[in-house]
Amino acid sequence: MSEDPNDQLLLQIPGAVAECERSLIAERMRRGRQHKYRAGLLLPWTGPPYGSRLDPDHPRDPSGVRVEPAEGAIVSELVARYVQPGQSLSSLSTHLKQLNVPTPTGKKRWTNGRLRRILTNPVYTGVVYAGRGRVQPAKKRRSALTPVGQRTMTSILTSKDQWIVVGHIPALVTAEHFEQVLLLTQNQPAIRSPQQPSP
DSSP states (O other): OOSOHHHHHHHHHHHHHHHHHHHHHHHHHHHHHHHHHHTTOOOSOSSOOTTEEOOTTSTTOGGGOEEOHHHHHHHHHHHHHHTSTTOBHHHHHHHHHHTTOOOTTSOSOOOHHHHHHHHTOGGGGTEEEEOSEEEEEOSSOSOTTSOTTOOOEEEEEOOGGGOEEEEEOOOSSOHHHHHHHHHHHHHSOSBOOOOOOOO
């Protein structure tokens, strides 16, 4: 193609049409997923949360989710311990290390962030939600070692009225305990002192 404006226009038109078609396909796929979520036909995650397993023949079917007994017991114990006075994410991490419980990725050390994500995940109350988070470009670099100009993405939590109830799976914690954990992780310091007896 030459530098003639007409030739350049002819070169740009197919690119613009292709970009428009790509956007239309992405939007159709998004609407299709939303429809399946609302119909309870599709799990919003490809990997199960810690403590659960998927049906290998139908890995995205909500009715195929089952509890992995050992991991499920750990989740229940973590929640029960965390709502007790004097507990913190760090103390839970130490407790798991003493028991030699590996993380979901097989590591020895449980980070506070990983524990917080488990404790505050409503899926453990038995309800699967879609649309809990939204991915957007990060406003700042996560690390000084990240190359300048490299586009990084971050996930932010959406408001609860935007969540879609996909279905129900076996619960590992009660709704009451879960609400307690949410309050503690949001409003309490990292280490909570034991409650003093009332006079």
